[in-house]
Amino acid sequence: SASNLIRYLGAxxxxxxxxxxxxxxxxxxxxxxxxxxxxxxxxxxxxxCLPSSSSLCEEEQVFIIERIRQLSRNS
Numbered sequence: 001s002a003s004n005l006i007r008y009l010g011a012x013x014x015x016x017x018x019x020x021x022x023x024x025x026x027x028x029x030x031x032x033x034x035x036x037x038x039x040x041x042x043x044x045x046x047x048x049c050l051p052s053s054s055s056l057c058e059e060e061q062v063f064i065i066e067r068i069r070q071l072s073r074n075s
Contacts, residue, residue: 002018002045002046002047002048003018004071005048005068005071006018006048008067008071009050009064009067009068012063012067014050014051014063014064014067015051016048016049016050016051017048017049018044018047018048018049019043019044019047019048019049020044020049021044022037022040022041022043022044023040024037024040025037025041025044050064051064
């Protein structure tokens with residue numbers, strides 16, 4: 001699951017987080033009409049924001065990729 005991967009990466013000091021909460025689920029916007037939102041809600045449940053800074057060196061990128069592969073192999 002997304003939360004397992006976020007915790008796993010966090011244990012390796014890799015900052016990851018769920019994707020942004022869809023606007024239509026935020027209380028500030030709850031009174032406004034909306035058109036569906038199923039895709040946004042699904043992405044919020046399953047999606048993960050990985051480090052994406054332009055200052056990430058190749059070694060850091062490979063480390064993150066390998067951690068994700070490791071968890072995938074062990075699952």
